[in-house]
Amino acid sequence: MxxxxxxxxxxxxxxxxxxxxxxxxxxxxxxxxxxxxxxxxxxxxxxxxxxxxxxxxxxxxxxxxxxxxxxxxxxxxxxxxxxxxxxxxxxxxxxxxxxxxxxxxxxxxxxxxxxxxxxxxxxxxxxxxxxxxxxxxxxxxxxxxxxxxxxxxxxxxxxxxxxxxxxxxxxxxxxPTLREEDGLALSSRNVYLSAEERKQALVLSSSLRLAEQWIATDRLPADEVKERVIRHISEAPLGRIDYVEILTYPGLEPVESGAAPESLIVALAVKFGTTRLIDNVIVEMGS
Amino acid sequence: MxxxxxxxxxxxxxxxxxxxxxxxxxxxxxxxxxxxxxxxxxxxxxxxxxxxxxxxxxxxxxxxxxxxxxxxxxxxxxxxxxxxxxxxxxxxxxxxxxxxxxxxxxxxxxxxxxxxxxxxxxxxxxxxxxxxxxxxxxxxxxxxxxxxxxxxxxxxxxxxxxxxxxxxxxxxxxxPTLREEDGLALSSRNVYLSAEERKQALVLSSSLRLAEQWIATDRLPADEVKERVIRHISEAPLGRIDYVEILTYPGLEPVESGAAPESLIVALAVKFGTTRLIDNVIVEMGS
Missing domain, CATH: 3.40.50.620 (HUPs)
Structure with a gap:
């Protein structure tokens, strides 16, 4: 090398x-x-x-x-x-x-x-x-x-x-995104997290897993899913939400009501102290 | 081919x-x-x-x-x-x-x-x-x-x-710019010119030849040269000046008074009817 x-x-x-x-x-x-x-x-x-x-x-x-x-x-x-x-x-x-x-x-x-x-x-x-x-x-x-x-x-x-x-x-x-065994997405910035922040940061991946289910299985509308994700993240008191968005993928356009895009992305950015973490999941909508 | x-x-x-x-x-x-x-x-x-x-x-x-x-x-x-x-x-x-x-x-x-x-x-x-x-x-x-x-x-x-x-x-x-025998810079847009406009358009190349002399031989300051060029172009009644500029080359910065750049560009754009012609000359300043 x-x-x-x-x-x-x-x-x-x-x-x-x-x-x-x-x-x-x-x-x-x-x-x-x-x-x-x-x-x-x-x-x-x-x-x-x-x-x-x-x-x-x-x-x-x-x-x-x-x-x-x-x-x-x-x-x-x-x-x-x-x-x-x-x-x-x-x-x-x-x-x-x-x-x-x-x-x-x-x-x-x-x-x-x-x-x-x-x-x-x-x-x-x-x-x-x-x-x-x-x-x-x-x-x-x-x-x-x-x-x-x-x-x-x-x-x-x-x-x-x-x-x-x-x-x-x-x-x-x-x-594909690589994750720790407990679900946290690997990131060079994870090194900044305190032990308690590290624990609470699991809220990113867990809310994405839930969102996937709410969208693909329960067929909830995007607005409803977004609200639920925000509520779920709020359970981690050290996290401050930068954004929670559900958009079409790969176009990254807002989901229009009534439209049936093939793929959606649920994307999050949450700050723990000064550390900003991002994560996302692509949900294939099938038919 | x-x-x-x-x-x-x-x-x-x-x-x-x-x-x-x-x-x-x-x-x-x-x-x-x-x-x-x-x-x-x-x-x-x-x-x-x-x-x-x-x-x-x-x-x-x-x-x-x-x-x-x-x-x-x-x-x-x-x-x-x-x-x-x-x-x-x-x-x-x-x-x-x-x-x-x-x-x-x-x-x-x-x-x-x-x-x-x-x-x-x-x-x-x-x-x-x-x-x-x-x-x-x-x-x-x-x-x-x-x-x-x-x-x-x-x-x-x-x-x-x-x-x-x-x-x-x-x-x-x-x-290098190619020119007609009488000095007009070759341009696809020359085809738009009427016979009279074509004749008067020679004012671009002739003013550049003069400007070169005023700068390199007579050592006139840029402002003075610019004024003279504008006056010279005004002798062609069909021409409307878009710009006359003297800048450093290749940086295309204004010439600061007292500065001694190695090369200057005198650049013109003049409209004849709806036809916009451009031309320029690089003047090597030597010492």
Whole structure:
């Protein structure tokens, strides 16, 4: 496994590994590091599906708001590299901020529509920052397939819209959310939680399980489900709801009464202290 | 020479021409068609510098304002294809609007700074439309080198900024403006001019020649040169000035008094009837 910090070196290393074979495929897993089993599952999917696996670890300042946790976002490169090695990654790209943004960036990639709700509403500018850095990374790595976790379902919707709209020759592969045994979705931010917060945070996954049942089995209307989810989360006194939304998937549009979308997403963001956790479930509506 | 209308077919054709050689270079000339000798010079530059030359002809609705000339922009595919063939183009990409925009596009690429003045000020949204369609075309063609004419100097500045900011692995090659013998810069829009307008339109190139002399030889300050240019253009009664600007090049920043930039651009836009003509000259300041 090679670890490179410079864009030029990364390009050369990929070229070298590809050799003269123009049909060698590149799989790419962009991350912010502090890797957990969720990331490992993305790397393993890439390992299975593509010839050369590139992992990037970059905490992108552009996608953090002024009062968000850019500075204290957890970092542990040594552990990350071990995990990447175990997962069979070929190249780790570990750039400094100055390598990615040598001067003030004047170009922005922005995606309308799918960014307006959920985290896009709570974190203005966040998805412009994501779309812009992901565009940069795609242009640097030139992957055939990219792997993202479904925990950030809205991020996947944004990337897919961008890839589609801008004719990027890339396949976006969504991978299932990984969970602790008790149901908590894996997240680098879980490390911030106190023991009591950690316990109460189970309310996210448990309310999603209930919501799935209320929608798919009991056929309750979206408004009713939303109210029940809010009531359920309120049973965790340390949690403050940022949003609870039920939208069409993957369009992320409001569910119109009487409409019968094929898939819905129930998405949550709940704060415990300063730690903001997100989770979601996709409910296939069948017939 | 092959003429293709579908994105998939274009990708396959390029792949096929490249064969298994991963180091075959692709040169790309994006145009709106109605080709003239200026475009031919871009295709010839591409022919000399790259292995496979792709020309695109696409009048991009996204970069036209609601009251601009999208519908009546001149088109003549038959003549264009002959010119492309003569210039040694390998592939002409001639997509319909529905191929480039099969549904409402939600993603925008926008470049701040260099787009605020000159044509960016007169044509709001124009350069977002340019940056977005050029991003799409770059992702479709995947060129190594792209060729643009210096008549659209601001367009080159925008594309360069975008390529640089987003780490596109592409070299932007600016090519000199071609002119009629009497000095008029070649433009597809010249066809709109009446005989009298055509005669008076020489005021653009003649004022640029004078401005160059006033700046480089006479060392007059920018404000004074701008005033003189405006006075000179006013001698053509059919012309209405859209802008006359003297800016640093390639930064396109105002010239601060006392500063000594290496290069300046004198840029003009003048309307004759409904026809808007642009022209510019880069003045190297030397020492």
């Amino acid at each position: 090679r670890v490179v910090k410079q864009i030029n070196e990364l390009r050369q290393t990929i070229k070298q590994l590809k050799g003269n074979q123009s049909d060698t495929s590149v799989g790419f897993v962009p991350t912010m590091g502090y890797l957990h089993a969720g990331h490992a599952s993305l790397m393993e999917a890439a390992r299975k599906q593509t010839d050369i696996v590139v992992l990037s670890i970059f905490v992108n300042p552009l996608q953090f708001g002024p009062n968000e946790d850019f500075d204290k976002y957890p970092r542990d490169h040594e552990r990350d590299l071990k995990l990447a090695e175990q997962a069979g990654v070929d190249i780790v790209f570990l750039p400094e901020v100055s390598e990615m943004y040598p001067r003030k960036i004047k170009t922005a990639v922005s995606v309308a529509g799918v960014t307006e709700r959920l985290c896009g509403a709570s974190r203005p500018g966040h998805f412009d920052g994501v779309a812009t850095v992901v565009s940069k990374l795609f242009n640097i790595v030139k992957p055939n397939k990219v792997f993202f976790g479904m925990k950030d379902a809205q991020q996947i919707a944004v990337i897919r819209q961008m890839v589609d709209d801008l004719n990027m020759d890339i396949t976006v592969v969504p991978c | 092959r003429v293709v209308k579908q994105i998939n077919e274009l990708r396959q054709t390029i792949k096929q021409l490249k064969g298994n050689q991963s180091d075959t270079s692709v040169g790309f000339v994006p145009t709106m068609g109605y080709l003239h000798a200026g475009h031919a010079s871009l295709m010839e530059a591409a022919r000399k510098q790259t292995d496979i030359v792709v020309l695109s002809i696409f009048v991009n609705p996204l970069q036209f304002g609601p009251n601009e000339d999208f519908d009546k922009y001149p088109r003549d595919h038959e003549r264009d294809l002959k010119l492309a063939e003569q210039a040694g183009v390998d592939i002409v990409f001639l997509p319909e609007v529905s191929e480039m925009y099969p549904r409402k596009i939600k993603t925008a690429v926008s470049v701040a700074g260099v787009t605020e003045r000159l044509c960016g000020a007169s044509r709001p949204g124009h350069f977002d439309g340019v940056a977005t369609v050029v991003s799409k075309l770059f992702n479709i063609v995947k060129p190594n080198k792209v060729f643009f004419g210096m008549k659209d100097a601001q367009q080159i500045a925008v594309i360069r900024q975008m390529v640089d900011d987003l780490n596109m692995d592409i070299t932007v090659v600016p090519c």
